[in-house]
Amino acid sequence: MEPLTSRAQVVEKKKMNLWERMYLPAIVGGMAITLKHLFKKKVTVKYPEQKREFSKVWRGQHVLKRDDNGAERCTACGLCALACPAEAITMDAAERKPSEKNLYREEKYAARYEIDMLRCIFCGLCEDACPKEAIFLRDDKIVMSEFGRKPFVYGKDILVEPMDPTKRIDISARQKKTF
């Protein structure tokens, strides 16, 4: 059979002499490499206490934004679900009642909005597709690990930001797209 690359080498099995059979230089060489790594700068961090700085373009957990009056911006148009390459987003729409005007910005809203975080690849296409500037990927929060599959399906209870103006989630860096 033809070799796939030109780098194939024929292994020569010649008999080793006494000096080589003692393996001393090889052992010393190996130990030197190990010792060198002890004095190198560590690549790991002590995670829960110490956190790595996120890059500006880093994309984390989604947030469904509210507008300045506290009404949900999402109108369940389905464009995020359409753009999603992993088909992670599903939603059900419902019609707003006259008494809910302060809760939802438009006459249609998402009664159910779920993102399967096991499916999500955090590409950010949902953010680009959104015509209402409702969904953003946070640059400060990662999706935590869980013990089962069920808890990874994030519903509106996790995704929608709090109504309290002081607890709103700042996504201005992603909105500006300065990077």
Add this chain to the structure above:
Amino acid sequence: MVKVTIDGIEVEVEENTTILNAARRIGGDVVPPAMCYYSKLKGSGGKCRTCLVKVSQGSAKDPRPMPKLVASCSTMVQDGMVILNSTSPEVVDARKSVVEFLLINHPLDCPVCDQAGECDLQNLTYAHGLSKSRYEEERRTFEKIDIGEHIQLHMTRCILCYRCVYTADQITDKRVHGVLNRGDASEIGTYIKNVIENDFSGNVIDVCPVGALTDKTFRFKQRVWFSKPMDAHRNCSKCSGKVALWMKGNDILRVTGRKNSFGEVEEFICNECRFEKKKTEDWTIEGPRHISNHSVISQNHYENTFKAKLASRQPKEIYGNKDSAEK
């Protein structure tokens, strides 16, 4: 028979054919878009001006060009006529302006509108329009009106194509539908919420090129592109019973007429088929509907299903059927 050339393609059509219908005979990119003309409605056309074309040679006898762009849905062909559609920059430019005019009072609430994804105005704007509006004044708004229990009129979205008025006039025998007032105050009136009780009144939903008339049984149920269009039929005493079902799993979300490549229904269907038969048992499902791959509805829409492919590869019976072999 007369010979005409549209965008360099020659076609032979009968006399008294409109330019638009001659272009439809050729098909493809040659066909001018139409928002108000509907071949099944007599008298429709000539209102929206999206089908404007340039006639660079009037006829073989009189080769002078026509001085202005003409509406192709209401201009008859003449022998030796040469017509330019999208190959003429003048036409493309005019169409861009027409789209801008149509969008002046359109609310652009596509994320909320149920018609999004199969909206003629949306497609037209995508193909010919500007991406930004220059309009700064306040858009006209109307309250939503329920026409009967199944149809909702959202007058704000209306582009006044008159298609529903002609449908109410011609398909149904008692007209309770018309256009009131003038200019930018004109609106589709229903004579003080007169209920359309005719069996075929639901067809105004299908003929509406925008989301002004929508099916209340489908309201906000699902975005069009997440439902699966299927051809189906049933024995109906009032209409042909040939419809398109829009399904999600085994649920029938909506029933519409079968629309052809020009967005016109092949046959009008009755209200019983449209609004009341929402169970799978009511229908004989023929298979997935063909959807052009330019449409957003073709997302995740598979027409050549595995089952259909398998059927074509079934082994042929050589020894006759089993029953006769046993005897």
